[in-house]
Amino acid sequence: MLKIGEFSKLSHLTVKALRFYEKKGLLIPETVDEWTGYRFYETRQLEDAAKIKAYRQLDLSIDEIKAIMSGADAKVIFAEKAVALQSQREEIDVRLSIIKSILEDVNMKYQVTVKEIPSAIVYYAETTLEKYSDAMQFIPMCGEECRKLNPDLKCTNPPYEFCEYLDGEYRETNIRIRHSEAVEKTGRESELIKFREIPVTKVLSIFHKGAYEQIGEAYAFIMKYAEDNGYKPAGLARECYIDGIWNKESVDEWLTEIQLPIE
Amino acid sequence: MLKIGEFSKLSHLTVKALRFYEKKGLLIPETVDEWTGYRFYETRQLEDAAKIKAYRQLDLSIDEIKAIMSGADAKVIFAEKAVALQSQREEIDVRLSIIKSILEDVNMKYQVTVKEIPSAIVYYAETTLEKYSDAMQFIPMCGEECRKLNPDLKCTNPPYEFCEYLDGEYRETNIRIRHSEAVEKTGRESELIKFREIPVTKVLSIFHKGAYEQIGEAYAFIMKYAEDNGYKPAGLARECYIDGIWNKESVDEWLTEIQLPIE
DNA sequence: TTAGAGCATACCCTAAGGGGAGAGTCAATA
DNA sequence: TATTGACTCTCCCCTTAGGGTATGCTCTAA
Known part of the structure; x- marks a missing residue:
């Protein structure tokens, strides 16, 4: 009969841990003095204690250990744990690779995040622009046309509006683009305006601040980032307009998000 | 001016997280309505939000992010984080290798744990045994001799008593052993009895239940385990007697721990 | 008999939010 | 104008595996 300190x-195992394991029903002292509350353990219980300690060192949770100790199939639990550990390992590898690239890169101008974009219904319109700045006429025009077709149709709040560049390559002229904007439901279509539902999408996201002239850098950055860190592009990048000439006077305050679908 | 839901x-970032970040002083809404308490954010703050989200995805803590955002040297923090992640990775690798060996091994008879043995003062005595069972005379004899030399010297509670086999190899006869037992302080020595302090030691530990005939299996197991999982033995294994003929009648209840110093 | 060590319970703490209750606010509709 | 439903607020409890501390009881040796 060992008192808790001796058994510890x-x-x-710490005294604290032993009391905790008793509370969790994992390792119950052989006897407990009815009057003093003193816990007494048997040397025999050292085996269970060793098992528990070994399993904790493998990072099994108390509940998992309890399951094993009460006869559950240990193989299954270990196999599950191995899978979980493996995916933890992969996550860590991704983080390490990102940190490494941050440390190497002198300019940490862009921060990349992984996001999940919920599904949405959008109206969209495609066209070919002679030059980029023509988008500034085209986009409001789409909005007007859509409102004309569907006077009661409302955009989402907050708005979600983006352009995709349909040419595979960079062009200075004759640029094919698709403009989309999220709305509450589908509506009447026209030659120009169509509706579709975009599915839930995982994206890499970065924000670009300032004028559009340097936005090419942002594209280059996110593409290189995806390649360096093992993300596979799964669609066209979306250029999302958050702040621009329509609400901010100073060009420095313009804000654009670039979302690159992945997986 | 965006309400919290829109900004979210x-x-x-979830509304919960945004409120939490405000509480932690990480991302303060641009304005807070004095009467209603409503938080209002600016689109400009999306950049900070993206940064925070990116850093959280790298598993930086709130405090680390706060340090970076308020101008601390990000390189240092990232470098530290990289080191931490690397060691996490190594831990996971060890666990995976152990789990793999458990899954492969049909007999999960022994559970190995890593322990830190605190330092202790021991008296010790060496001898050559003709056969193993002679230890049953030798060990109590050491105790008596020590008590004769040092009548007031007490053993620790709980006792810590072990044998080391000084021959590098397994022998059936002429076995050189050293027996040690932890005591409270040093004392008078004799030809047979010496004192020394054993330092803090990291060990692999397993428990062997039952008679000593099969204890060889346990040694084989722990040695293979050490090799398989990259632990380097750093000394002689200690055979610690917990339960035996002196306090348990049934052989099945005898309990011995084997501790293999590592690193 | 008394001091000191050991043991007991009980409460609070961790990191990064999640979940929910109860109450106030806002905007659109009847 | 009144109401309804969607948002928002604060406050409190919950998560893991125990650690730290306070207060009081018990045991053991001098």
Whole structure:
């Protein structure tokens, strides 16, 4: 019969942990003095204690250990744990690779995040622009046309509006673009305006601040980032307009998000 | 001016997280309505939100992010984080290798744990045994001799008593052993009895239940385990007697721990 | 008999939010 | 104008695996 302190020294589990394990029903002292509440353990229980300690060192949770100790199939639990550990390992690898690229890169101008974009209904319109700045006429025009077709149709709040560049390559002229904007439901279509539902999408996202002249850098950055860190592009990048000439006077305050679908 | 829900959708941070970040002083809404308490954010703050989200995805803590955002040297923090992640990775690798060996091994008879043995003062005595069972005379004899030399010297509670086999190899006869037992302080020595302090030691530990005939299996197991999982033995294994003929009648209840110093 | 060590319970703490209750606010509709 | 439903607020409890501390009881040796 060992008092808790003695058992603690033999098992190399702290007294706190032993009391905690009792509370969780994992390792119950052989007897408990009815009057004083003193816990008494048997040397025999050192084996269970060792098991518990070994399993904790493998990072099994108390509940998992309890399951194993009460006869559950240990193989299954270990196999599950191995899978979980493996995916933890992969996550860590991704983080390490990102940190490494941050440390190497002198300019940490862009921060990349992974996001999940919920599904949405959008109206969209495609066209070919002679030059980029023509988008500034085209986009409001789409909005007007859509409102004309569907006077009661409302955009989402907050708005979600983006352009995709349909040419595979960079062009200075004759640029094919598709403009989309999220709305509450589908509506009447026209030659120009169509509706579709975009599915839930995982994206890499960065924000670009300032004028559009340097936005090419942002594209280059996110593409390189995806390649360096093992993300596979799964669609056209979306250029989302958050702040621009329509609400901010100073060009420095313009804000654009670039979302690159992945997986 | 965006309400918290709108900002949440744009930043892909939950409302809960945004309120939490405000509480922690990480991301303060641009204005807070004095009467209603409503938080209002600016689109400009999306950049900070993206940064925070990116850093959280790298598993930086709130405090680390706060340090970076308020101008601390990000390189240092990232470098530290990289080191931490690397060691996490190594831990996971060890666990995976152990789980793999458990899954492969049909007999999960032994559970190995890593322990830290605190330092202790021991008396010790060496001898050559003709056969193993002679230890049953030798060990109590050491105890008596020590008590004769040092009548007031007490053993630790709980006791810590072990044998080391000094021959590098397994022998059936002429076995050189050293027996040690932890005591409270040093004392008078004799030809047979010496004192020394054993330092803090990291060990692999397993428990062997039952008679000593099969204890060889346990040694084989722990040695293979050490090799398989990259632990380097750093000394002689200690055979610690917990339960035996002196306090348990049934052989099945005898309990011995084997501790293999590592690193 | 008394001091000191050991043991008991009980409460609070961790990191990063999640979940929910109860109450106030806002905007659109009847 | 009144109401309804969607948002928002604060406050409190919950998560893991125990650690720290306070207060009081018990045991053991001098």
